Amino acid sequence: MISHFLTIFVGFSGGLAVGAGFVAFxxxxxxxxxxxxxxxxxxxxxxxxxxxxxxxxxxxxVSLRDPLLFLTPYVLIPLGLxxxxxxxxLAAALTEVLNVFPILAKRMGVSDQIVVLLMAVVFGKxxxxxxxxxxxxxx
Amino acid sequence: xxxxxxxxLRHRIQVYPNATVFIRDIAQMxxxxxxxxxxxxxxxxxTVQKRDRNIVIxxxxxxxxxIVRHFPNVDVQTVGPSQTIVEVVYEKKRLSFxxxxxxxxxxxxxxxxxxxxxxxxxxxxxxxxxxxxIITGEKEAKPLWFQIPYSLGLGIGMILFFxxxxxxxxxxxxxxxxxxxxxxxxxxxQYVIMHENKEAMRRIEDD
Numbered sequence: 320m321i322s323h324f325l326t327i328f329v330g331f332s333g334g335l336a337v338g339a340g341f342v343a344f345x346x347x348x349x350x351x352x353x354x355x356x357x358x359x360x361x362x363x364x365x366x367x368x369x370x371x372x373x374x375x376x377x378x379x380x381v382s383l384r385d386p387l388l389f390l391t392p393y394v395l396i397p398l399g400l401x402x403x404x405x406x407x408x409l410a411a412a413l414t415e416v417l418n419v420f421p422i423l424a425k426r427m428g429v430s431d432q433i434v435v436l437l438m439a440v441v442f443g444k445x446x447x448x449x450x451x452x453x454x455x456x457x458x
Numbered sequence: 459x460x461x462x463x464x465x466x467l468r469h470r471i472q473v474y475p476n477a478t479v480f481i482r483d484i485a486q487m488x489x490x491x492x493x494x495x496x497x498x499x500x501x502x503x504x505t506v507q508k509r510d511r512n513i514v515i516x517x518x519x520x521x522x523x524x525i526v527r528h529f530p531n532v533d534v535q536t537v538g539p540s541q542t543i544v545e546v547v548y549e550k551k552r553l554s555f556x557x558x559x560x561x562x563x564x565x566x567x568x569x570x571x572x573x574x575x576x577x578x579x580x581x582x583x584x585x586x587x588x589x590x591x592i593i594t595g596e597k598e599a600k601p602l603w604f605q606i607p608y609s610l611g612l613g614i615g616m617i618l619f620f621x622x623x624x625x626x627x628x629x630x631x632x633x634x635x636x637x638x639x640x641x642x643x644x645x646x647x648q649y650v651i652m653h654e655n656k657e658a659m660r661r662i663e664d665d
Contacts, residue, residue: 349634353619356631381592382585389595392603398589399604403611404618410573411619415634421642427561429553433635437620439565441613447570448609451577456600 334379341375348412350405403448410444460531463498464488466538467518470647472545478505481524484516484542494532501528506546514544515655541651573612 345351351371355361414420424433466486473479481487482499489495501524504516518540525534577583586608590601621633632640 350619353634357618357621382588385588386592387595388593390593392590392594392598392601394593395590395601395603396607398593399607400611400614403608404615405611406608407612407615407617408619409615410612411616412634415619415638418638418642420635421639423561424639425642427553427558429558430639432558433639436562436565437616437635439562440569441616443566443569444573444616445609445613446566447573448577448612449606450570451574452583452600452602452605452609455574456583 338375342371345371348409348416350408350412353408353412407444414440460533461489461491461494462533462535463494463525464535464537465518465521466536467516467521467540467542469539470543470545472547473506475508475546475548476506479503479514479516479544481521484544485521494529498525498529498532501525504544506544510546512546512548513650513654514546515541515651516544517541517655541655543647543650 351364351367355364355367420433420436424430424436429436464487468484468486471479471484473483479502480499481501481503484503487495487498489498503521503524504514506514518536522534522536525532586601586604587598590596590598590604620635621631
């Protein structure tokens with residue numbers, strides 16, 4: 320009986336730590352404020368918070384319970400696109416936090432070409448990812 | 459009679475090497491007497507020398523000193539920043555195309571490799587295979603229905619974040635990158651204001 324309570328306690332505190340860490344990570348990178356700024360929907364920020372929370376809960380549930388839904392594989396297209404955009408925004412936010420582009424452009428004296436440098440990273444990510452899934456995983 | 463002159467220093471100006479900086483270059487002024495204003499504007503402040511290299515800081519006290527020396531009974535009221543950053547612009551070296559292409563390729567290959575390492579690091583393939591199984595009920599070693607949109611989304615997400623569709627902007631606001639560039643420049647300015655300005659700090663040894 321005691322061990323059950325102990326398991327519940329450990330599981331709950333572990334979830335608490337991971338959830339807080341996840342939210343802290345998102346907050347530091349500032350992805351959600353950026354989306355509200357782009358879409359001009361600052362008022363809906365509470366709804367976005369709930370979106371993140373429900374997404375995390377669903378993801379946790381699905382990965383722990385392994386349900387089978389028997390849907391068509393086309394459902395994966397929007398899912399893939401959305402998760403790609405999300406990861407892309409995280410990656411962009413991360414390079415921004417690390418101040419990569421301002422320093423690079425300043426050092427090289429190409430402040431006006433910064434978009435071209437940015438595109439190098441964007442294309443690099445897309446091509447690298449496609450290469451990984453289409454070719455690399457088979458070898 | 460004492461005349462009041464309002465004076466506001468510019469934040470940053472650019473000059474050629476060996477140029478002489480006049481008050482008209484570094485400050486905006488307002489006064490009632492136009493003749494006085496014209497004479498004030500032509501007060502030389504500083505001649506750029508070789509040893510100054512790129513940055514010279516002209517402090518507002520230096521400007522005041524120059525004005526007081528020429529016109530002892532003018533009352534100067536200063537507004538705004540208390541120093542101007544004078545940037546000496548030497549002949550710009552044209553960045554060679556080859557050099558730029560090399561850096562571009564460096565970033566390109568680097569980010570491609572980084573994203574592949576990231577995928578391997580978080581075992582994304584396995585997660586996607588499981589996701590495929592959960593949704594369709596079938597096993598699939600390469601869930602490309604997920605992976606190709608994901609790869610394209612990666613690029614779209616980055617562009618969205620930086621608010622650039624190549625040259626075209628999505629809306630008027632500055633992108634985080636531009637804000638970041640601005641803040642970086644401000645920090646650099648703040649640094650040179652403190653470190654290149656002899657009046658800004660005083661140590662024990664130099665008296």
